[in-house]
Amino acid sequence: MRVVDLLNFAWQVVRGSLARTLLILLAMGIGVAAVVMVTALGEGARLYVANQFGSLGSNLIIVLPGRSETAGAMPGVLVGKTPRDLTLEDALALKRSHAVRRVAPLIIGAGDVRAGARSRESPVLGSTAELIDIRQMDMAQGSFLPEGDPRHSQPVCVIGATVASELFGTRPALGEWLRVGDRRFRVIGVLKIQGESLGSNTDEIVIVPLAAAQALFNTEALFRILVEAKSRDQIADAKADVEEIIRLRHEGERDVTVITQDAVLATFDRILNALTLTVASIAAISLAVAGILIMNVMLIAVTQRRREIGLLKALGATGRQIRLVFFTEAVLLASGGAAAGLAVGELGRSLAVQLYPAIPFQAPWWALVAAPAIALITAVLFTVAPARRAAMLDPVQALSRR
Amino acid sequence: MIRLSGIERTFLVGSEEVHALRAVSLEIARGEYLSIMGPSGSGKSTLLNIVGLLDRPNAGIYELDERDVTALTDDELARVRREKIGFVFQFFHFVPRLTAVQNIELPMILAGIDPAERRQRLARLLAEYGLEERAGHRPDQLSGGQCQRVAIARAMSMGPTVILADEPTGNLDRHTGQEVLSVLEKVHHKGGTVVIVTHYPEIGARSHRRLRMLDGAGVADERD
Numbered sequence: 001m002r003v004v005d006l007l008n009f010a011w012q013v014v015r016g017s018l019a020r021t022l023l024i025l026l027a028m029g030i031g032v033a034a035v036v037m038v039t040a041l042g043e044g045a046r047l048y049v050a051n052q053f054g055s056l057g058s059n060l061i062i063v064l065p066g067r068s069e070t071a072g073a074m075p076g077v078l079v080g081k082t083p084r085d086l087t088l089e090d091a092l093a094l095k096r097s098h099a100v101r102r103v104a105p106l107i108i109g110a111g112d113v114r115a116g117a118r119s120r121e122s123p124v125l126g127s128t129a130e131l132i133d134i135r136q137m138d139m140a141q142g143s144f145l146p147e148g149d150p151r152h153s154q155p156v157c158v159i160g161a162t163v164a165s166e167l168f169g170t171r172p173a174l175g176e177w178l179r180v181g182d183r184r185f186r187v188i189g190v191l192k193i194q195g196e197s198l199g200s201n202t203d204e205i206v207i208v209p210l211a212a213a214q215a216l217f218n219t220e221a222l223f224r225i226l227v228e229a230k231s232r233d234q235i236a237d238a239k240a241d242v243e244e245i246i247r248l249r250h251e252g253e254r255d256v257t258v259i260t261q262d263a264v265l266a267t268f269d270r271i272l273n274a275l276t277l278t279v280a281s282i283a284a285i286s287l288a289v290a291g292i293l294i295m296n297v298m299l300i301a302v303t304q305r306r307r308e309i310g311l312l313k314a315l316g317a318t319g320r321q322i323r324l325v326f327f328t329e330a331v332l333l334a335s336g337g338a339a340a341g342l343a344v345g346e347l348g349r350s351l352a353v354q355l356y357p358a359i360p361f362q363a364p365w366w367a368l369v370a371a372p373a374i375a376l377i378t379a380v381l382f383t384v385a386p387a388r389r390a391a392m393l394d395p396v397q398a399l400s401r402r
Numbered sequence: 403m404i405r406l407s408g409i410e411r412t413f414l415v416g417s418e419e420v421h422a423l424r425a426v427s428l429e430i431a432r433g434e435y436l437s438i439m440g441p442s443g444s445g446k447s448t449l450l451n452i453v454g455l456l457d458r459p460n461a462g463i464y465e466l467d468e469r470d471v472t473a474l475t476d477d478e479l480a481r482v483r484r485e486k487i488g489f490v491f492q493f494f495h496f497v498p499r500l501t502a503v504q505n506i507e508l509p510m511i512l513a514g515i516d517p518a519e520r521r522q523r524l525a526r527l528l529a530e531y532g533l534e535e536r537a538g539h540r541p542d543q544l545s546g547g548q549c550q551r552v553a554i555a556r557a558m559s560m561g562p563t564v565i566l567a568d569e570p571t572g573n574l575d576r577h578t579g580q581e582v583l584s585v586l587e588k589v590h591h592k593g594g595t596v597v598i599v600t601h602y603p604e605i606g607a608r609s610h611r612r613l614r615m616l617d618g619a620g621v622a623d624e625r626d
Contacts (some may be wrong), residue, residue, distance in 0.1 A: 302605070314483070315489070318477040321480075
């Protein structure tokens with residue numbers, strides 16, 4: 001039997017019983033579409049997180065005060081061993097590492113920001129000139145905090161775009177004075193609109209010199225130290241150096257937590273990948289269900305088409321040819337369903353992109369291959385039993401029953 | 403050409419063994435026009451199924467064209483059936499969703515014959531059996547006589563050694579039955595071998611040889 005004839009024969013069957021065909025296409029289509037859309041969602045979330053981390057700055061190492069690990073003891077046992085504060089001196093000491101390019105100490109607090117009659121509550125960031133390069137922020141007007149000894153400060157500040165428009169309206173903000181708490185600062189720069197990245201919105205912040213923030217919030221303790229390694233390859237070296245330098249300065253205690261951006265990103269990556277896989281395999285179960293539906297339909301077909309199968313045998317069809325007829329039918333149905341599913345999945349994806357343009361929904365290539373492949377494989381596997389049964393039909397009995 | 407010797411066929415009905423055929427021996431020569439006659443249950447259809455390789459005997463030897471076909475596998479049997487046997491059934495038996503011409507084409511499709519060759523043969527068969535105008539109709543749009551002509555055309559499509567017809571007129575009115583018989587006789591006149599199973603004496607009378615069966619055994623073999 002020629003392949004073309006086989007396909008044509010199966011096509012006649014598929015076309016002949018439209019309701020049955022549509023039902024199977026629907027089941028297969030839903031399965032494939034679900035896999036495609038779910039993985040597109042997962043991959044979109046993963047890429048979104050990766051982009052968010054990317055916008056934080058590259059080769060970034062974050063130093064937090066305190067240790068986030070417990071050594072097996074209950075937290076209560078650690079009473080009296082409060083971690084040492086992270087200080088400006090610690091931050092400056094990190095520059096001794098050859099793997100470190102820049103260091104920006106960070107103090108964060110909330111402050112009442114006023115200019116003339118207007119005021120607003122705003123996060124206030126104390127840092128140094130190097131912050132702009134580490135966080136990769138851009139200036140819209142003026143300049144960032146001046147370089148110089150971070151222990152002493154000038155009364156200047158840099159403000160986010162939202163702060164500028166809310167406090168000064170359309171008036172130029174550069175050179176104006178504003179009050180944060182009980183101190184006065186001259187605005188020397190306005191940040192470019194950047195939007196949100198990982199929950200903090202740089203459009204709404206006020207950045208003041210570190211020493212000023214220390215005085216403002218009456219603390220020496222740093223909230224964080226941002227460290228930029230010289231290159232991607234040197235992140236590990238820089239991390240080791242940072243840990244060692246702080247340990248030496250803290251009397252041999254490892255009482256800080258050092259996070260590399262890569263490690264955080266990798267963790268997110270793992271979590272989201274696991275999530276995507278889990279949900280995708282749940283969706284894949286619907287493909288197996290569709291396979292069972294195909295088996296059911298085929299078994300019914302074998303019973304309904306007993307006489308036809310008997311006739312084909314009488315006309316000289318071998319068992320192999322009968323099996324092939326059924327397999328071709330199953331493959332035809334499954335590939336139709338897979339194609340419909342891919343189309344619907346793509347439709348759903350582009351719809352999601354329309355609704356949430358910020359998230360790059362994109363089904364990964366493996367899902368686009370695996371979903372139709374699973375559909376085909378289940379269809380073929382579940383047709384084995386019905387096809388065997390058809391091939392083994394006794395032609396005399398099949399033809400005699402009316 | 404067809405030589406059956408000592409053919410036995412038993413069926414198990416419940417726990418009881420029923421002898422459908424007992425030691426049947428039969429020789430059919432090329433170009434014969436034979437009718438197998440007998441009351442229902444006499445084993446004539448079983449004999450036809452064995453001759454047509456749809457069924458296997460429990461004992462005995464069947465030689466078709468000097469070849470012992472009793473020991474062949476199912477797939478080998480299917481191939482022999484495809485090449486050498488043409489069936490005509492009482493209830494026609496078509497693939498209902500296919501047109502007349504597609505049904506006639508089926509044996510050639512199963513045999514994997516080249517499409518150009520198939521078209522030539524189809525054109526010839528349609529003309530020969532007067533089916534050109536009904537070629538594109540599905541079986542349920544054909545009359546009984548047309549159905550049986552399509553079935554005969556299908557049986558002839560592979561140029562078989564023998565045409566086996568099981569009650570070919572059983573489902574037709576008298577006039578159409580005559581018509582179908584004359585079509586089968588035309589096959590015979592062109593040199594084909596025709597075996598008809600029937601219980602109508604007048605059909606038996608038209609054939610040139612009659613095998614009468616009773617209780618699974620041939621009781622008389624008459625020739626004109």
